[in-house]
Amino acid sequence: MVFVKKNFRRGHCYYTIVEGYRDGGKVKHRTLLYLGRLETLDDEKRRRIEAIIRKVPEEKLPEIKTCMEELDIPLIRDQGDVEILYRIAGKLELRGIINGHVVKTSGVDVGSQMVVLAINQCLDALALDNVDLWYHHTILEEQLGIPFYKLNVENLCKAMDYIYEPIMDGKGRMIDVKDNAQPIQQSIVEKLKGLYDIK
Template sequence: MASIVARKIKGRVYYSKVESYRENGKVKQRILEYYGRLDPRKNPEACPIVKKNIDGTCSFGDIALLYRAADEINLFEVIDTYVPKRQGLPLSLEFFLTSAHKLLDDKPSSANLSPWVEDTHLPSLLGFDTKRITENTQQYLMNKIYDEERNIDHLYRISIDLYKTLRSCLAKRTTPTSTI
């Protein structure tokens, strides 16, 4: 059976709809709806206050900054000119994700890349499926980068250095006590 209960806390009255039940012979109450300071018996417009649930979160700022920096230095275009096209996720995007994962994750590994990418905003922004990122595609990416005729393995080292420099510069501007 449910009833409206008024509880006085620090001189203020709060209303809630409670249900009484017994547990091991003792009477207990379970709050069904919480109305706050509005009395639902006197005010027909009183609505219960509902907790808002968060379905999920995503990492935005750090990965967005790196994506913008990679776009500004034309990293995607440079890689696409050297590495041949294939079906599926573009190799330039996968290269960027691998580099960003190495920089931003505490424990980067190829097994953690796909779950890490799911926690960022990039899949919804760029419209790709994170299930396409597997260990086989990562091995293919590294083989293509290191085994190409023009030998563009220097791109990987250059991009990591550029990201570290950019990240440390921006961190010094925003937080003076940053330890990057």
């Protein structure tokens, strides 16, 4: 089943066309088309889109875009706020500074990935697995020339590994923070509150 899904982030509504499917007995969702922020998507238009999409087989997904054009619903790209932050990053030479401290010989440079993540965190603060779609629907893809599929969650995590120092245990072995994370005890939280006078 294919439907239009609304996601609210920082006061903005983002639309995606999603397909529901079963995997191992569990219901999961797969994003077929990211619509972005649509200013005039009322209930009637949403129902018409859903009706059209139900009839389109998965191999004909490009037809979904044609259907959107026929309904006269524009795909809105984030431009102004992204452009300003990208220019600030350029003035600060963030890409060059980061790349100057990283030894990487192939793939997307770490500086570009960190600039994309910084701009995303300023504007929408999406999880890493959603950054590629967000990036695809901004002007950054045109400016950086990096295809959106290269900014997947695996590449972004690897890029962050380049800029963080590894954490070593007493025997010189690297600690995997995810596997060794411990919940914070309430007594520690209370001590920190008292130390920094936090109410």
